[in-house]
Amino acid sequence: MAKNHIIVALEIGTSKISVVVGESRSEGTVHILGCGKATSFGVRKGEIVDIEAAGKCIREALVEAEEQSNVSIGQVYLGVTGGHFESFNNRCPIDITGERQEIVEEDCEDLIAMARACPVASQNDIIHSILQHYSIDGQTGVLNPVGLLGSKLEAEFHIIHGSTKRIQNSIRCVKEVGPEVLLVAFNAVASAVAVLSTDQKNLGALVIDIGGGTTDYVVYVDGVIKLSGSLPVGGDHLNSDLSIGLRILMTHAEKLKITEGCVLLQPRLGVEPQITLKDETGFTGKVIDRQVLNTILHVRMREVFEILKRRIDEAGILAQIGAGVFLTGGASQTLGMAELAATIFEMPAELAHSQDCSGPTFAFESPELSTAIGLLKLGSQSNPQNTGSWFRNLLRKLPFVGMFL
Amino acid sequence: MITLDPQRSNASPAEYRIQIIGLGGAGSNLLNQIISDGLGGSTAVAMNTDSEALNKSLAPQKIQLGIETTRGLGTGGDPEMGCAATEEAMESIRQVLQGADIVFICVGLGGGTGSGGARLLAGLARDQGARVVIFATLPFTFEGQRRVAQAEDALAAIREDADILICFENDRMSSTVGLLDGMREAFAASDQILSEAVRSVTALARRRGLVQLGFDELSSALRGAGEPGARCLFGYGESTGPNRASDALTKALKNPLLDYGHLLQGAPNILVSIAGGTNVTLHEVEDLMTALNRSISPQAQIFFGAAVDPQMGETLSVTILSALGTQPILSRSVSPRAVIPPAKSLPIAPSEALGETDQEVVEETAKSTKPPELIPQENSRGGGTKSQTKKTAPKQEQMMLDPVGGGRFQHSEPTIVNGQNLDVPTYIRLNIKLK
Numbered sequence: 001m002a003k004n005h006i007i008v009a010l011e012i013g014t015s016k017i018s019v020v021v022g023e024s025r026s027e028g029t030v031h032i033l034g035c036g037k038a039t040s041f042g043v044r045k046g047e048i049v050d051i052e053a054a055g056k057c058i059r060e061a062l063v064e065a066e067e068q069s070n071v072s073i074g075q076v077y078l079g080v081t082g083g084h085f086e087s088f089n090n091r092c093p094i095d096i097t098g099e100r101q102e103i104v105e106e107d108c109e110d111l112i113a114m115a116r117a118c119p120v121a122s123q124n125d126i127i128h129s130i131l132q133h134y135s136i137d138g139q140t141g142v143l144n145p146v147g148l149l150g151s152k153l154e155a156e157f158h159i160i161h162g163s164t165k166r167i168q169n170s171i172r173c174v175k176e177v178g179p180e181v182l183l184v185a186f187n188a189v190a191s192a193v194a195v196l197s198t199d200q201k202n203l204g205a206l207v208i209d210i211g212g213g214t215t216d217y218v219v220y221v222d223g224v225i226k227l228s229g230s231l232p233v234g235g236d237h238l239n240s241d242l243s244i245g246l247r248i249l250m251t252h253a254e255k256l257k258i259t260e261g262c263v264l265l266q267p268r269l270g271v272e273p274q275i276t277l278k279d280e281t282g283f284t285g286k287v288i289d290r291q292v293l294n295t296i297l298h299v300r301m302r303e304v305f306e307i308l309k310r311r312i313d314e315a316g317i318l319a320q321i322g323a324g325v326f327l328t329g330g331a332s333q334t335l336g337m338a339e340l341a342a343t344i345f346e347m348p349a350e351l352a353h354s355q356d357c358s359g360p361t362f363a364f365e366s367p368e369l370s371t372a373i374g375l376l377k378l379g380s381q382s383n384p385q386n387t388g389s390w391f392r393n394l395l396r397k398l399p400f401v402g403m404f405l
Numbered sequence: 406m407i408t409l410d411p412q413r414s415n416a417s418p419a420e421y422r423i424q425i426i427g428l429g430g431a432g433s434n435l436l437n438q439i440i441s442d443g444l445g446g447s448t449a450v451a452m453n454t455d456s457e458a459l460n461k462s463l464a465p466q467k468i469q470l471g472i473e474t475t476r477g478l479g480t481g482g483d484p485e486m487g488c489a490a491t492e493e494a495m496e497s498i499r500q501v502l503q504g505a506d507i508v509f510i511c512v513g514l515g516g517g518t519g520s521g522g523a524r525l526l527a528g529l530a531r532d533q534g535a536r537v538v539i540f541a542t543l544p545f546t547f548e549g550q551r552r553v554a555q556a557e558d559a560l561a562a563i564r565e566d567a568d569i570l571i572c573f574e575n576d577r578m579s580s581t582v583g584l585l586d587g588m589r590e591a592f593a594a595s596d597q598i599l600s601e602a603v604r605s606v607t608a609l610a611r612r613r614g615l616v617q618l619g620f621d622e623l624s625s626a627l628r629g630a631g632e633p634g635a636r637c638l639f640g641y642g643e644s645t646g647p648n649r650a651s652d653a654l655t656k657a658l659k660n661p662l663l664d665y666g667h668l669l670q671g672a673p674n675i676l677v678s679i680a681g682g683t684n685v686t687l688h689e690v691e692d693l694m695t696a697l698n699r700s701i702s703p704q705a706q707i708f709f710g711a712a713v714d715p716q717m718g719e720t721l722s723v724t725i726l727s728a729l730g731t732q733p734i735l736s737r738s739v740s741p742r743a744v745i746p747p748a749k750s751l752p753i754a755p756s757e758a759l760g761e762t763d764q765e766v767v768e769e770t771a772k773s774t775k776p777p778e779l780i781p782q783e784n785s786r787g788g789g790t791k792s793q794t795k796k797t798a799p800k801q802e803q804m805m806l807d808p809v810g811g812g813r814f815q816h817s818e819p820t821i822v823n824g825q826n827l828d829v830p831t832y833i834r835l836n837i838k839l840k
Contacts, residue, residue: 044817121692232820241830299831
């Protein structure tokens with residue numbers, strides 16, 4: 001029997017750095033052994049702006065995770081994000097030549113190589129080329145073409161690419177701390193893997209990961225990723241808006257957002273219309289109008305959701321999202337987020353947390369860790385010891401940058 | 406039988422004869438900078454009343470103005486004297502201008518020679534059938550009201566004779582140099598930027614393009630650049646190497662006159678010209694334009710030009726030119742997004758609200774690029790600066806927007822989506838009153 005395999009996921013977030021140590025079980029689930037968190041410095045909008053400060057925080061988080069899980073961390077799976085990531089769908093055709101009309105494994109591999117080499121901006125690198133469907137001589141929706149007959153094989157890929165230098169920066173930052181980076185994945189993809197069930201993917205789902213610095217999104221249609229991206233606006237912007245609008249410190253703004261903030265305009269029942277802040281010395285300080293607070297948050301989130309909606313609509317897949325919106329990420333915990341998303345996208349919306357894993361509940365029920373857990377899952381699926389998953393075959397050839405090897 | 410005259414077919418508009426004239430002290434200094442940066446086929450002429458300054462000029466051709474009127478001295482800041490001095494030298498100027506297709510006049514307004522002579526010079530060039538492009542710098546405010554007023558008068562006068570008028574305010578230049586840089590460096594830096602602008606515009610006019618930009622496009626992109634208070638946006642960058650397209654664009658956007666690309670958001674017409682050696686790929690151009698599109702408003706009209714110039718070798722260059730409509734000089738430090746007029750009423754109907762404000766900004770700037778009715782207001786400012794400040798007083802809330810624009814994200818790359826800077830709080834962009 002395959003040995004259980006230890007994998008470590010690292011997400012360098014704008015507000016916090018999380019490390020999750022997990023064990024990949026042979027049945028395809030992930031058992032969480034421990035996690036480490038550290039408040040992050042030197043990261044803005046999901047990208048590293050101070051490598052030294054960020055490195056320090058990464059070390060802190062790694063140490064905590066090592067202590068909790070009793071594992072020495074030598075290799076990590078790294079999640080990256082940032083507004084520079086872009087995605088598009090690409091179709092690669094290949095002719096089946098010669099006498100044989102049967103499609104063989106090599107043809108599929110050729111297609112995958114083609115997808116990885118498809119042209120993107122020169123300063124960018126492809127980080128994921130995710131296989132969507134095959135089609136043979138115009139017959140669409142073929143899942144596994146090997147062994148079938150045909151003269152022209154085509155495959156559709158979802159290509160995600162981002163700035164080479166910025167991806168390298170994240171990798172270098174981690175390497176300087178110590179661990180080796182095994183694989184790099186786009187955060188949105190990881191979050192979606194963590195929170196969605198296969199049914200939801202098939203029905204069509206929108207996953208929005210509202211993090212500290214970015215809002216990452218992925219749209220699944222018919223079980224495959226059709227659209228993904230990152231908007232460099234996140235919880236940090238909410239805090240900054242509040243601190244500007246209410247003239248309070250950033251730290252106070254964040255606390256206020258978490259304890260009192262709500263992104264809906266309708267007043268909630270049973271709460272005071274005004275909030276009195278305590279100042280440093282514990283005396284009563286500023287009085288804040290709840291309506292003002294909520295309005296600032298509301299317009300910001302409404303804008304974010306509307307930008308996403310427009311992008312999805314432009315891709316023409318808004319109507320194909322059947323299962324609804326799944327919100328995750330730290331800032332999604334702000335009150336009223338799901339309701340607001342439901343109104344704007346006009347479909348059911350819910351807060352989602354990681355599925356199919358075991359371990360301490362706080363870890364997988366916390367939306368902040370969705371990305372890290374998703375990374376674990378991606379890691380366990382790409383782990384060659386984990387046989388038995390048909391998905392593996394696909395994954396082996398599918399993701400991830402080879403550039404840092 | 407029809408024979409092709411090779412001489413003729415080569416003498417395409419590529420062979421525009423371009424003359425760059427530096428008029429007065431400031432103009433001559435700028436001309437020196439342009440000459441040392443390379444004229445690239447244009448001819449340069451320096452004209453000044455001050456014979457000592459004229460002697461120092463690097464220009465191959467020099468015209469001494471006002472031999473009788475000023476006797477080789479300066480005008481002492483008197484435009485009338487400058488006018489008379491230029492008039493005196495009319496004949497020699499006419500000879501020099503003979504046959505020029507485009508005349509670039511670099512002039513510093515506010516003093517005597519420049520303010521007085523520019524109009525005559527422009528008129529003369531125009532009468533000889535040349536297109537006239539004027540680069541005018543306006544004096545620092547600290548040089549005194551009188552100089553500012555002289556400059557404004559001169560500006561109003563030359564506007565009629567110029568096909569294209571591009572204004573740079575010296576006050577804005579101060580933001581381009583470091584606090585600790587000496588005066589010398591400061592002036593050198595601003596001359597450097599202006600020289601780049603002049604050189605790239607001459608190059609635009611001269612170069613044969615694959616996608617040709619004509620004089621008309623140039624003037625539409627720069628429409629309004631000469632209005633008082635209007636802002637000429639200019640960026641130029643060149644680079645070599647594998648990432649040259651994005652590097653060149655980054656350099657161009659870094660130009661202080663573009664305020665790191667922030668200012669392009671409000672520009673209604675933008676001219677982009679890409680030039681490079683024979684190996685420029687379509688892919689590079691596409692990349693560059695996609696990247697640029699992120700910095701500009703979706704409603705903006707783009708005049709795109711591309712040229713292949715074998716002399717450029719491995720280099721790829723990009724020039725961005727645009728004009729931002731008139732805005733009161735007083736509020737110049739307020740970035741363009743802050744001059745969005747207060748919305749009439751603010752029911753939150755944001756599904757359209759986003760788009761609407763977007764349009765409003767553009768419409769507003771578009772309207773204000775050709776507002777003859779705005780100018781008298783501006784000029785009537787005269788001595789009544791106090792009343793002006795009083796008028797703006799109730800708009801206090803807008804003034805405070807200035808530091809807001811940056812805030813936590815001041816030093817990070819701006820997040821511009823659909824022409825909006827998302828780092829600025831949404832409620833400010835939607836103009837929602839909080840209380």
